[in-house]
Amino acid sequence: MTHSTHTAPLTLPDGLCSADASVTNPDCARSREFMWVTPDGQITMQAPADEDTAREHTEPAGLLTEAQTTLTYDEGLDAHRTARIETDMRDVDSISSDAENARTALFSAELVVADRAEIWFGYGTTIGEVSPGKAREIAAAMRDFADRMEALCDVADGIAAADYETRD
Structure with missing residues (x-):
């Protein structure tokens, strides 16, 4: 199985499993298949065996706020979220x-x-x-689409300049 280690760690609230807790807590052992915190505070996500898209991933500095990297408990959802x-x-x-x-x-x-x-x-x-792996596939598809959409806009600009009006 592959692991994806985030070097900009998420802050886990009390009660969410750490690597140490997963050894002694059966509930944490189950969630350990997906996520745990290493002793140095890094969050590690382990992809399911069929997810080949997982990879080593480092968050670029400054793209996310602290709130966007900190899990907080949402009582209505009964889950943690950023x-x-x-x-x-x-x-x-x-x-x-x-x-x-x-x-x-x-x-x-x-x-x-x-x-x-x-x-x-x-x-x-x-x-x-x-899954995080599928989200990376979506991000790659969006980057590809954005390039092609820009090219399509260039075609539209060329046609509009020749014969039609454009709408802003």
């Missing part, structure tokens, strides 16, 4: 009003830990629960 990250760009749903779209990020994500660590990825008002 603060959400989201785009400044708001949703562009043509069925919703401008005011409704203004309340919703185009993309958002947060780490939620109940039985295992998952990324809750939001696109508009839709939210999908995915």
Whole structure:
């Protein structure tokens, strides 16, 4: 099995399993398959055997706030979660009003830990629960899509300049 070690550790609240606790606590032993904290305070996530996309991953400095790397308990959800990250760009749903779209990020994500660590990825008002490995696949697909969308905009600009008006 592969491990993904985050060098910018998440802060785990009391009661969430550490490497030491997983040895003596049966509940922690079960969650140890997915996440534990090493004695030096690093969080380690162990991917399921079928998840080949897990890899060594270091968080670039300054991209996440402390709240976005600190797990806090959400009583209503009965799980631990980080603060959400989201785009400044708001949703562009043509069925919703401008005011409704203004309340919703185009993309958002947060780490939620109940039985295992998952990324809750939001696109508009839709939210999908995915593994960290799948979230990395989504991020790679978004980067590829962004490049192709930019190229499509260039084509549209060329056509608009020749024959049509563009809409901002």
